[in-house]
Amino acid sequence: MQEVDQRTISINTDQVVKAIVLQTLEQGGSFALWRKPQSNEKVLFVCNQRVIEQDEVNLEESAPGFVFAPFKPDAKKIFLRADLVFKFKGDEITEGAELFHAFSKSNLIDRQKERRLRFHSTKSKSGNGKSYEKLVEQGILEIENGLLEKIVPSRFKDIAVDERFDLLNAFELFCKKHPNAMVSLFSSPKTGTWLGASPELLVSVDAQSKFKTHALAGTLPYSPEINLKSVAWTQKEIEEQALVSRYIINCFKKIRVREYLEHGPKTIVAGNVMHLKTDYEIDMKEVNFPQLGSVMLKLLHPTSAVCGMPLDAALKFLNDNEGYDREFYSGFLGPVNYQNESNLYVNLRCLQFLENKVRLYAGAGVTLDSVPEKEWEETEIKMKNMMAVIGEPHDS
Numbered sequence: 536m537q538e539v540d541q542r543t544i545s546i547n548t549d550q551v552v553k554a555i556v557l558q559t560l561e562q563g564g565s566f567a568l569w570r571k572p573q574s575n576e577k578v579l580f581v582c583n584q585r586v587i588e589q590d591e592v593n594l595e596e597s598a599p600g601f602v603f604a605p606f607k608p609d610a611k612k613i614f615l616r617a618d619l620v621f622k623f624k625g626d627e628i629t630e631g632a633e634l635f636h637a638f639s640k641s642n643l644i645d646r647q648k649e650r651r652l653r654f655h656s657t658k659s660k661s662g663n664g665k666s667y668e669k670l671v672e673q674g675i676l677e678i679e680n681g682l683l684e685k686i687v688p689s690r691f692k693d694i695a696v697d698e699r700f701d702l703l704n705a706f707e708l709f710c711k712k713h714p715n716a717m718v719s720l721f722s723s724p725k726t727g728t729w730l731g732a733s734p735e736l737l738v739s740v741d742a743q744s745k746f747k748t749h750a751l752a753g754t755l756p757y758s759p760e761i762n763l764k765s766v767a768w769t770q771k772e773i774e775e776q777a778l779v780s781r782y783i784i785n786c787f788k789k790i791r792v793r794e795y796l797e798h799g800p801k802t803i804v805a806g807n808v809m810h811l812k813t814d815y816e817i818d819m820k821e822v823n824f825p826q827l828g829s830v831m832l833k834l835l836h837p838t839s840a841v842c843g844m845p846l847d848a849a850l851k852f853l854n855d856n857e858g859y860d861r862e863f864y865s866g867f868l869g870p871v872n873y874q875n876e877s878n879l880y881v882n883l884r885c886l887q888f889l890e891n892k893v894r895l896y897a898g899a900g901v902t903l904d905s906v907p908e909k910e911w912e913e914t915e916i917k918m919k920n921m922m923a924v925i926g927e928p929h930d931s
Contacts, residue, residue, distance in 0.1 A: 548623040551635060552579060553703055555621065557652055559583075565615050565655075565723035567601035568706060569870065571878060572715050572734075576629070578870070581619035586723045589614055594740060594828040594877045602879060603721050603729075603868045606861040608836055608850075613726055617873065654702055656890045657727030665858050667914065668907035671899075673856060677848075678903050685778050686843035686852055689861065689898030690914055694925060696893055702730055708924040713806050717880040719868055722888075729863055731885030732920070734805035737835060737867045740828040742875035744819040748831065750779035750800070752840045752900055753811040754913050763802045766809060771904040776800055776811040778902075779840045783815055786834040794822050806884065806920040828877060832867075841865040841881055841898065862887070864896035886921050895921050 552568065556579075559566050565582045580601050588611040592602050597614070604612040622630035667690045674686040702720060709718045713732035722728040735751045753772030780800070787795060799813030819827050842865075843849025864887070869879040887894040897914035899905075 548577075548626055548628070549703070549707070551621075551628065552577075552623070553652065555579060555581060555619075556703065560653055560655070560722070563724065565725075567603070567615050567719065567721045567870075568703075569601075569717065569719040570710050572717055575624060577623045577710070578630075578873070579621040579623070580615060580617040580870070581621075582615045582723075583618050584616065586725050587614040587616065588612070588725075592829065592832060592871065592879075594738075594832065594871055595826055597871045597877075599870075599872045601721070601868070601870050603723075603726060603863060603882075604836070604866040605863050606837060606841070606865045613723065615721075615723065617870075620873075651698070652701075652703070654728040654888055655722045655724050655726070656888050658889070665856065667911050670856060670858075671901050671905060671907040671910045674843075674852065674901045675903065675905055675907075677852060678901070683848055683852065684844040684902075685775065685839055686849055686901045687839075687841050687865075687898050688853065688857060688901060688910075689865065689896060691859065691864075691897075692895045692918060693889070693892050694895060694922070695891060696925060697891075700893075700925070702728065702888060705730055705924040712920075712923060713884075715803065716805060716884070717869065717878070719880075721868065726863060728888035729882070729885055730888070731868075731882055732806065733868075733880040733883045733885070734803070734810065735840065735881040735883055737838070737869075737879045737881050738828055738832045739878045740819070740876065744825070746817040746819050746827050746831065748783060748815050748835065750776060750783055750813040750815070750838075750840070751803075751810050752776040752779045754899070754917070755809045756916055757804050757807055757809045761809075763804070763809070766802045768802075768811060769904075771902055772811060774904070775900045775902055776813070778844055779838060780813050782839040782844060783835065786831060787815075787817075789834060790824075790827075790830055792817060792822055792824065792827070794818070808916055808920070832879065836867055837865060838881070840900065841883070843901075861896070865898065884917060884920050886925075893925065 567580045570577045599617045601615040670688045677683045706720045709732040716732040716734050718732045720730045739747045753776045796816040800811040803812045866882045867879050871877040895918045897917040899910040899913040
């Protein structure tokens with residue numbers, strides 16, 4: 536068999552990605568396209584078989600692939616096996632060049648120009664009956680009564696889009712507008728199609744066995760003229776972020792891990808908002824804990840940044856009062872065991888594709904000092920991050 540030239544080659548990456556996605560969708564397959572924070576490389580996993588449903592994610596033993604997990608911790612997690620892998624850097628394909636030759640021979644690049652992408656979609660579900668301000672008020676009352684320390688209620692908004700709405704173009708816009716986020720586009724018959732730009736790392740394990748996570752909470756509007764070193768955070772935001780940090784440290788205590796590095800909190804930018812972030816790092820070899828990634832993943836999700844504290848009481852409150860199924864919003868996603876690394880992020884700043892409309896999701900952390908109207912305004916600001924990639928739509 537003739538050996539295929541696997542050197543880096545120059546191409547029109549947008550055309551190649553569209554061609555591969557087109558063929559995958561037409562064959563009923565699934566794919567995950569993503570770009571890590573502060574990276575100029577984009578990776579595309581293609582799965583030509585059914586995605587796998589599993590109870591837990593085992594980072595140490597998993598085959599290379601992409602995990603897409605819902606918010607509810609006891610729900611099945613979706614695993615997309617990486618049957619085909621492509622990596623793009625600018626106008627070069629740096630992994631999967633041999634597969635690109637096969638696509639070229641099939642004239643797929645030329646055919647994609649006239650074909651419309653038909654992404655997997657799901658039917659919209661009803662809900663969201665209670666006003667968001669009233670939901671926040673109810674959460675504050677529970678905190679006043681000592682039943683909760685913090686709660687993170689969310690809401691959604693449906694936006695009508697026409698057939699010209701291009702999810703691949705929206706992915707590219709997210710990449711440009713959110714350099715510090717994990718940008719992802721995931722599509723399968725089981726889940727439908729989701730696009731997002733998440734600023735929040737949940738769990739990562741790198742090739743040097745370094746475990747990382749971070750506490751991200753508190754939200755203020757951002758504009759370019761703001762000096763990040765002199766942002767005036769209120770007591771409410773500081774306390775909100777401290778609760779998330781405390782949650783992570785308590786998870787370390789549960790598994791008797793005391794040797795960790797802590798950096799922060801510091802102000803970071805995520806699109807048109809700012810957050811407080813504290814980084815945590817553990818050398819898994821030093822603590823002799825090779826399964827730390829999987830153990831911490833199970834302990835951390837859902838964090839108090841997307842659910843609340845105490846966890847069980849917060850989950851019950853949201854299930855009883857939020858009024859709709861979050862599905863994969865505020866779940867987690869990312870590549871596992873790809874190039875000896877796993878990187879999972881909380882599924883935030885995301886939208887769900889629903890045929891002729893998209894559903895935007897956002898939430899806000901509620902503490903004793905919260906004001907319902909301001910929490911609603913925070914969700915609006917977060918949704919504007921996503922509105923920018925949709926154009927000028929109208930409410931459905």
